[in-house]
Amino acid sequence: MRYLVCFALFFILDAQAQILKEKTMVGRIEWVQLPDLKLRFRSRIDTGAKTTSLHAFDIKEEMRDGILWVRFKTRDEEGKEVELTRKVESVQKVANAGGASTKRYVIREKIKLGPQEKEIALNLNDREKMTYKFLVGRNLLLGLFTVDVARSHVLGD
Secondary structure, eight states: OHHHHHHHHHHHHHHHHHHHHHSEEEESEEEEEEGGGTEEEEEEEOTTOSSEEEEOEEEEEEEETTEEEEEEEEEOTTSOEEEEEEEOOEEEEEEOTTSOEEEEEEEEEEEEETTEEEEEEEEEEOOTTSSOSEEEOHHHHTTTEEEETTOOOTTOO
């Protein structure tokens, strides 16, 4: 009986180790790239956030052939303003911890984190008062990454 329990435990641990090997390890802070926009951001990895978020301000709606687009500004890592225009995938109402809700535009963008590149939904949010202008949420992490919150810049500087 002990032999069976030990064998089962070994099998389970081996399966878990294999899953970890297949995923890329990241820390709480990592660099992300938005290749199509030629932008790179130091980002906060947040397993509690459902959706990845980009700092955006001066957001203006535009209608093009019946499709909603947004023109917005962001800041690159040097603080330089960059103006972008993107098609809106959806509009979300997001409630903060205090219960106040805000409207957020969601766009689709290709994100590169370490060796992984994935097109995901990205919400636009004013993160001016936040240390990190880019927040990586579960929609990028799920299935691809393991997060070690005790570390940062696991993928390099």
